[in-house]
Amino acid sequence: MELLLPLLAALLIGAGVFLVLSRALIRLILGVSFISYGVNIGILLAGEGERRDAPPLLQLAGPYNDPLPQALILTAIVISFATTALLLVLALRAYQVTGTDHVQELADRPDPVRGPVVYADPEVPSVSPEIGTAADVDQEGPR
Amino acid sequence: MNVLALPVLLPLFGGSVLLMVRRSAARRWLATAVSTATLAATIVVAAHVFRGEILVLQMGSWAAPFGISLVADALAGLLLLASNVVALLTVVFAGSSLQHAPVRGDSPLLNRARDAFGAQALLQFLFMGVNMSFLTGDLFNLFVAFEVMLLASYGLLLLGGELPQLREGFKYVVINLVASSVFVITAGMVYGLVGSLNMADIAERLQAHGGDVRVTVLAALLALVFATKAAVFPLGFWLPNSYPVPPAAVSAFFAAVLTKVGVYALLRTFTLMVPAEHALGGLLFVLAGVTMLAGGLGMVARRRWRHAMAFANVASVGYLVAGAFIGTHAGTTAAVYYLLNSIAVVFVLFLVAALAERVAGPAYRRHGHLGLYPWLGAGYFTAVLALAGLPPTGGFIGKFALVRSMLAAGGGVHVAVATAAVLAGLLLLYAATRIWREFFWGEADAVHRVAIPKAMSGVTAVAVALLLSLAVFAGPLYGLSGTVAGQLDGNAAYLAAVLVPGAPPRTGAH
Numbered sequence: 001m002e003l004l005l006p007l008l009a010a011l012l013i014g015a016g017v018f019l020v021l022s023r024a025l026i027r028l029i030l031g032v033s034f035i036s037y038g039v040n041i042g043i044l045l046a047g048e049g050e051r052r053d054a055p056p057l058l059q060l061a062g063p064y065n066d067p068l069p070q071a072l073i074l075t076a077i078v079i080s081f082a083t084t085a086l087l088l089v090l091a092l093r094a095y096q097v098t099g100t101d102h103v104q105e106l107a108d109r110p111d112p113v114r115g116p117v118v119y120a121d122p123e124v125p126s127v128s129p130e131i132g133t134a135a136d137v138d139q140e141g142p143r
Numbered sequence: 144m145n146v147l148a149l150p151v152l153l154p155l156f157g158g159s160v161l162l163m164v165r166r167s168a169a170r171r172w173l174a175t176a177v178s179t180a181t182l183a184a185t186i187v188v189a190a191h192v193f194r195g196e197i198l199v200l201q202m203g204s205w206a207a208p209f210g211i212s213l214v215a216d217a218l219a220g221l222l223l224l225a226s227n228v229v230a231l232l233t234v235v236f237a238g239s240s241l242q243h244a245p246v247r248g249d250s251p252l253l254n255r256a257r258d259a260f261g262a263q264a265l266l267q268f269l270f271m272g273v274n275m276s277f278l279t280g281d282l283f284n285l286f287v288a289f290e291v292m293l294l295a296s297y298g299l300l301l302l303g304g305e306l307p308q309l310r311e312g313f314k315y316v317v318i319n320l321v322a323s324s325v326f327v328i329t330a331g332m333v334y335g336l337v338g339s340l341n342m343a344d345i346a347e348r349l350q351a352h353g354g355d356v357r358v359t360v361l362a363a364l365l366a367l368v369f370a371t372k373a374a375v376f377p378l379g380f381w382l383p384n385s386y387p388v389p390p391a392a393v394s395a396f397f398a399a400v401l402t403k404v405g406v407y408a409l410l411r412t413f414t415l416m417v418p419a420e421h422a423l424g425g426l427l428f429v430l431a432g433v434t435m436l437a438g439g440l441g442m443v444a445r446r447r448w449r450h451a452m453a454f455a456n457v458a459s460v461g462y463l464v465a466g467a468f469i470g471t472h473a474g475t476t477a478a479v480y481y482l483l484n485s486i487a488v489v490f491v492l493f494l495v496a497a498l499a500e501r502v503a504g505p506a507y508r509r510h511g512h513l514g515l516y517p518w519l520g521a522g523y524f525t526a527v528l529a530l531a532g533l534p535p536t537g538g539f540i541g542k543f544a545l546v547r548s549m550l551a552a553g554g555g556v557h558v559a560v561a562t563a564a565v566l567a568g569l570l571l572l573y574a575a576t577r578i579w580r581e582f583f584w585g586e587a588d589a590v591h592r593v594a595i596p597k598a599m600s601g602v603t604a605v606a607v608a609l610l611l612s613l614a615v616f617a618g619p620l621y622g623l624s625g626t627v628a629g630q631l632d633g634n635a636a637y638l639a640a641v642l643v644p645g646a647p648p649r650t651g652a653h
Binding site for chain 2: 025
């Protein structure tokens with residue numbers, strides 16, 4: 001049990017990082033959620049290790065688990081719930097606009113030009129070259 | 144001091160009411176009124192802390208290690224004041240730009256939709272998060288403040304749902320979420336190690352952990368998070384593409400203030416909580432030197448107004464972080480003075496870029512605008528002098544003081560970073576001069592003059608005037624920076640102000 005929770009947290013965060021590095025938006029969102037689950041277990045462990053004598057307001061016989069990390073986790077859960085909802089809407093919208101949920105295809109899609117004035121200068125590519133993206137590496141080849 | 148809660152509460156209430164107001168004109172006036180009131184509250188706070196006091200508000204009268212403390216020292220007061228001045232100007236500029244839909248660039252319909260879907264309210268929530276990050280004295284509350292700030296910024300960045308917004312917004316959201324996850328688990332581990340989340344209490348308890356490698360790991364994790372927010376070199380790759388995406392007024396506020404929140408958190412961590420982690424400070428100092436060069440080179444490479452200005456912002460973050468981690472009193476003083484200059488100059492540059500994009504589209508290679516818009520040229524010229532660090536602007540004073548204190552600190556690393564600072568200044572000057580040559584000089588490409596709304600040009604004029612006043616009142620402001628740096632030299636005064644001696648001892652902690 002001592003080792004189980006840290007291993008579980010490590011597993012969740014590892015799976016999350018693996019998923020975040022993948023190219024599909026939905027897997028990326030799942031990865032972010034996995035990371036936040038792992039993080040929550042990690043915070044739980046911060047209160048697990050040490051038995052506090054008593055919670056500040058109760059006069060009952062101990063030992064107690066520290067209540068504070070659980071309060072922190074509640075806050076973190078609420079925040080990650082909201083951000084996950086936002087990410088899902090964002091992915092859905094990206095899919096509606098572009099018809100793809102692949103990160104690379106999303107990045108390669110040129111910016112739309114609209115309105116009476118065409119402001120894509122012939123010398124300026126309509127998508128400005130990005131620094132340090134996978135596209136640059138692909139062109140230059142591995143070093 | 145209950146006034147400490149006002150910079151957080153006023154934008155919260157203001158933003159909530161703004162969500163319910165239906166008329167666009169009413170929203171504009173209400174947002175301006177709320178931001179003016181917030182600014183007034185921060186002036187009251189600043190008037191106290193600039194005399195050297197440290198204001199503390201224990202929320203709900205829970206004594207320091209148990210409750211959440213709001214703390215304002217001189218650094219927090221200075222940043223609160225600067226960011227709320229910028230906030231008020233942003234609200235006026237945003238109101239005007241939403242009202243007068245841009246002629247080119249974004250379609251008018253989209254801008255009205257942004258207004259209707261609560262861009263003004265989201266701006267107020269953003270200000271709330273920023274003010275809370277400056278004021279809070281609690282590590283977990285700082286995480287919450289960051290999240291409030293970031294959620295509002297996601298909304299502002301994504302409102303409109305166009306392709307560039309979706310693409311850059313997705314990166315921005317995911318990177319910030321991962322950084323937040325690291326932050327919150329670090330807060331948890333800090334609690335596990337020392338049994339407290341109050342920053343002053345953490346600082347006191349960590350003094351007993353001298354030389355503990357776990358403290359170094361925690362400090363490194365915090366540095367990683369805050370350096371990502373501040374866009375320090377290898378971690379700032381997300382910034383230059385995402386900041387130009389939202390509406391102009393919003394990206395001006397993002398650039399001028401949000402990166403500085405990261406710098407503030409770095410300063411707070413390394414002066415208050417872990418003042419003994421010199422090796423990490425040295426690493427950040429070197430990275431800051433690289434950040435300056437990366438910013439300068441990036442600005443040379445970019446062909447669009449706000450993309451170039453975003454890199455100028457990265458470079459100015461480099462100068463700030465370098466100054467903050469010189470580790471001498473003179474260095475911190477210079478960094479604090481340059482902080483004011485950096486906020487003002489980046490804000491002016493983004494406003495000028497907004498007006499230039501309004502009249503000529505996002506790419507700046509459109510010659511001959513000086514004759515049509517002479518005052519825009521004057522504003523840009525002033526900002527460039529301050530950005531490159533040429534007299535007679537505050538940028539010169541700040542950069543001169545930074546480089547001099549780096550050289551005075553001695554050591555090969557300091558000399559190398561000072562060289563990088565001078566080189567980056569030249570790069571910024573070159574990039575800015577090229578924009579001057581390609582946009583303002585030459586035969587006029589423009590066929591007709593596009594009207595600039597009075598409120599937009601007025602806000603830009605006020606911002607330029609503030610930028611110039613940094614040089615005019617350099618003496619008193621530099622003295623004030625000295626006061627701020629004096630408080631950052633040691634954490635004893637902060638600890639004494641927050642941790643009340645009569646508070647009952649915590650049970651069960653080691």
